[in-house]
Amino acid sequence: METEIVLETNQLKKHFGAVKAVEDVSLSVKRAEIFGFLGPNGSGKTTTISMILGLMRPTAGEIKIFDEVVTPEQNNVLRRVGMMVGSPALLLPFTARQNLEMMATMRPDLPASRIDETLKLVDLYTVADRKAKTFSLGMKQRLGIALALLNQPELLILDEPTNGMDPAGMLEIRQLLRSLAEQGVTIFLSSHLMHEVEQICDRVAVVQKGNLIAQGSIAELLKTDPIVSIHTNDTTATVKILEQLENAHSIETKEQFVYVQGVASSLVIEKLVQEHAIPEEVSITKPDLESVFLTLTK
Ligand SMILES: Nc1ncnc2c1ncn2[C@@H]1O[C@H](COP(=O)(O)OP(=O)(O)OP(=O)(O)O)[C@@H](O)[C@H]1O
Ligand SMILES: [Mg+2]
CATH class of the missing domain: 3.30.70 (Alpha-Beta Plaits)
Incomplete structure (x- = not known):
């Protein structure tokens, strides 16, 4: 059986006037893999992710998620996607549980048990009734991921999920993403940290100045002579x-x-x-x- 492609971009391009933020990006992400989207600051990662999530219209090119074309108008398939772009949008005066409860009002089809389940998944169950403002950066980030996971997405898209975190916090996120991938969730994450991506991802794409310069498994990319x-x-x-x-x-x-x-x-x-x-x-x-x-x- 051929591996299922979950996310595909075809010659994606985005220009902001004279700024060529994304020039030519064709990605293909397979089911249940952790895919790293790697590039230095300003290389077009967030712009690419914004287009994938239908937040921004491409200048040219096409996006398909689960084989459906995504545009800002045609984005129904995003109900099967979890996302976190930038720092998580938390309601800081409220508890972790309340944050999830408010998110859940947008998805009345979810069983009530899903909130506890999600809190356990990101290891915040025991602190669920603490206000988010008292959380460490790592805990806030995990609560952000919990919000993205609430609707049981098959594809999770994260823009720099470990940005600003210390090694212990990064390790927590890595372990969480690994266990999600083992449960069959496909993960697409961007990072400018090579080392981080090397430790966690199955395959990577490297982008520079809006152009894709490499794509493949870590092993393939490392097949350089010593x-x-x-x-x-x-x-x-x-x-x-x-x-x-x-x-x-x-x-x-x-x-x-x-x-x-x-x-x-x-x-x-x-x-x-x-x-x-x-x-x-x-x-x-x-x-x-x-x-x-x-x-x-x-
Ligand atoms: N709305 C916008 N208008 C004009 N230029 C923009 C806009 N958004 C992004 N850019 C420019 O596009 C280029 C790519 O930016 P982008 O944020 O996608 O990079 P990035 O890879 O996410 O960088 P970082 O690692 O710093 O998050 C940059 O030169 C940026 O200044
Ligand atoms: Mg960015």
């Missing part, structure tokens, strides 16, 4: 020797270090010793998403 770092007191000679090695590429120097990709460290050592350019030290770094991202956006 970097061999050579500490030497003669970088010029070392570079010359490395250039003779077959498949060596991306040779760079910085201070007393030479970096090379495409060749095994054992081969590098052998060649340098043969040529009497004995290195001080040779080490290997596996590229992480951050270094891949920096290479892509260079």
Whole structure:
């Protein structure tokens, strides 16, 4: 069976006058995956999400959620979507439970038990009767996610859900999103934090200045050659020797270090010793998403 595509954008574009916020973004998100939408500040993430949620009309391109086209006028399918864009819209003088109760009045079809269920899901059940204004940033964020989850969405769209949070708060959110995905909820989240996305997402799309520059599984994106770092007191000679090695590429120097990709460290050592350019030290770094991202956006 082919994997079901839950969310699809096709050559999405949004210009604000001369500002080309989104230039060409085609995404495809599969059922029950956690999909990371990654890009630096101002790269067009929020603008893309606003169009996906029918809050803003694209200059060009198309959005489909569960195979239905979404526009600001045609947005019925959004009843199956949960969303949190920006900081959560909480009613701070009211308790967590009251916040959910007020949201529930918009969905009279929901069973009354859904409020307790949602509070448990985001681990706020024991503090449900505390006012939201007394909550930590992480708790507020989880209450925001609870509001987005109340209607049992099949797709959850979150714009920078861990923005401004400390590592412990981020961990709580990661665990929550993981458990939701295990229950079959598809999650689309944006972030400018490579490390965060690497830890939580199954697949990612990288956007820069409104253009999609990569899309795939983390494993696919990390399929770059390891970097061999050579500490030497003669970088010029070392570079010359490395250039003779077959498949060596991306040779760079910085201070007393030479970096090379495409060749095994054992081969590098052998060649340098043969040529009497004995290195001080040779080490290997596996590229992480951050270094891949920096290479892509260079
Ligand atoms: N309503 C608007 N009018 C004019 N320009 C806008 C508008 N909204 C966004 N922009 C511009 O579009 C570009 C993309 O902005 P957007 O908010 O989508 O980026 P982002 O990736 O979400 O950034 P961040 O990580 O800072 O949230 C920016 O240059 C921004 O200034
Ligand atoms: Mg944004």
